Amino acid sequence: xxxxxxxxxxxxxxxxxxxxxxxxxxxKNTSLSDKVSKIRIKGSYGVVGNGxxxxxxxxxxxxxxxxxxxxxxxxxxxxxNTALSWETSKQANIGLDLGFLNDRFxxxxxxxKNNIDGxxxxxxxxxxxxxxxxxxxxxxxxxxxQGIELGLTGSILEKGKFKWNANLNYTYVKNExxxx
Numbered sequence: 519x520x521x522x523x524x525x526x527x528x529x530x531x532x533x534x535x536x537x538x539x540x541x542x543x544x545x546k547n548t549s550l551s552d553k554v555s556k557i558r559i560k561g562s563y564g565v566v567g568n569g570x571x572x573x574x575x576x577x578x579x580x581x582x583x584x585x586x587x588x589x590x591x592x593x594x595x596x597x598x599n600t601a602l603s604w605e606t607s608k609q610a611n612i613g614l615d616l617g618f619l620n621d622r623f624x625x626x627x628x629x630x631k632n633n634i635d636g637x638x639x640x641x642x643x644x645x646x647x648x649x650x651x652x653x654x655x656x657x658x659x660x661x662x663x664q665g666i667e668l669g670l671t672g673s674i675l676e677k678g679k680f681k682w683n684a685n686l687n688y689t690y691v692k693n694e695x696x697x698x
Contacts, residue, residue, distance in 0.1 A: 555620045556615060565609075567607075576602065601657075623673070625668070661695045667689045
């Protein structure tokens, strides 16, 4: 999606890395490797731009066609905001994956933090302004969310064609508006 005003382009990128420690020779030569089949640490950081607009032209002043007493006319269709910019999300993650007994049981744990700047909102306007829908898109603030995600998977029973697997997951998220 693009913003159709002066800030219609943005550069956003990210990076991620992981290390499968259980494949390293120093780990394979330990007695722990008999019980722990996988140890992986992972992390990532990225920046994402979100236009978050109802249309690609949400920052422009738009006019449409209409009738006035049977005659063709122009009608004010949308109030634009030439200062509208990207809603930007900067997210960091760090995690650990563990496998036990030849990956019969696995555990995934991830911590994340996401900072969002330039939140885009249809800001209410006074009806007396004559703005269609009584709103203008604006960058109105900042917020963050952070938390943890845990996932546990287990192969409880495998007998012939019968397999019994169980999954358990838990997520904790804290959201806070930091500017408005």
